[in-house]
Amino acid sequence: MSAKRERFPVQTLIGSEGPEAFQKKGLKMKIYEASIKYSLVSECQSTPLDSPAMIYQYMQGAFDNYPMQESFWVICMNRKNQPTSRTMISLGTISGALVSPAEVFRVAILANAANLAVSHNHPSGDPYPSTQDISMTRSLGECAKLMQIPLLDHIICGDPKSDPKGIGYYSFNENGLC
Numbered sequence: 001m002s003a004k005r006e007r008f009p010v011q012t013l014i015g016s017e018g019p020e021a022f023q024k025k026g027l028k029m030k031i032y033e034a035s036i037k038y039s040l041v042s043e044c045q046s047t048p049l050d051s052p053a054m055i056y057q058y059m060q061g062a063f064d065n066y067p068m069q070e071s072f073w074v075i076c077m078n079r080k081n082q083p084t085s086r087t088m089i090s091l092g093t094i095s096g097a098l099v100s101p102a103e104v105f106r107v108a109i110l111a112n113a114a115n116l117a118v119s120h121n122h123p124s125g126d127p128y129p130s131t132q133d134i135s136m137t138r139s140l141g142e143c144a145k146l147m148q149i150p151l152l153d154h155i156i157c158g159d160p161k162s163d164p165k166g167i168g169y170y171s172f173n174e175n176g177l178c
Contacts, residue, residue, distance in 0.1 A: 046082035049075065052171035055117050055155045058083060063121040063157060070097040072120040074104050076113035081152070085111045094123050099136060101143040108149050116144070119155040125162025127170040129177075137172050154178055 049055045055075065062073055072090040077083050087107045090097040097120060108116045118140065120133075129137075137154045144151035153173040160168035172178035 048081040049077060049083055049117065049152075050081050052153055052155055052169065052174055055119060055153060055171075056157060056169040058086070059119045059155065059157055062086065062088070062119075066091060067121075068094055068123050070095070070120055070123060072097045072099045073118065074107045075117040075119065076108055076111035077115040077117070077152070079114040081115055084113065087111075096132065101139055104140060105143060105147055105149065108147070113149055115150050115152050117151070117153045117155065119157060121157045125159030127156040127158030127163055127168065129156055129170055129172070134172075134177060137178055141178060151178060 047054065049058055058075065059073065063071060070090075070092040071088050072092070074085075074087050074089055075083055076085045076087070085107075089103045089107060090099050092098060099120075104116075104118060107113075118137075122128075133154075133156065140154070141151050153171055154177075155172075156170040158168055158170070160166050163169075
């Protein structure tokens with residue numbers, strides 16, 4: 001016995017005409033359907049990411065495939081701040097990676113995140129934020145309030161040897177910018 005799949009009506013962005021009207025006029029139109037599928041990838045013990053140092057430690061190894069390029073990651077967490085996913089959303093150049101709040105929150109919504117943190121690396125090793133880093137974090141914080149998915153921190157990962165403070169990361173939360 002097969003269950004009939006319920007379909008929602010298709011909405012077009014152009015006027016009130018449906019897809020049939022476009023076909024009658026000889027115009028081609030592609031209609032896409034989005035779906036969400038959750039699959040268990042692995043099961044393991046998870047430690048809450050309740051400090052900037054824990055987030056920095058959690059991100060170790062994430063930047064190894066592209067050490068000479070900035071990459072921007074979204075860390076989705078449950079209500080207990082245990083990570084449920086780590087997703088790279090942008091791979092940039094040696095000095096920047098383009099990111100929009102829509103990309104960050106698309107990942108958070110699809111992962112059903114209760115909380116999130118973001119992280120990116122500075123290939124130079126110095127984790128001090130640029131003006132673009134600060135601006136992006138402020139935008140993400142505003143969006144987080146609207147979306148009601150708290151942005152717990154933005155961690156810039158660097159190298160302790162290149163960090164003037166010797167810790168290897170910069171926490172926007174610790175510095176009052178998140």
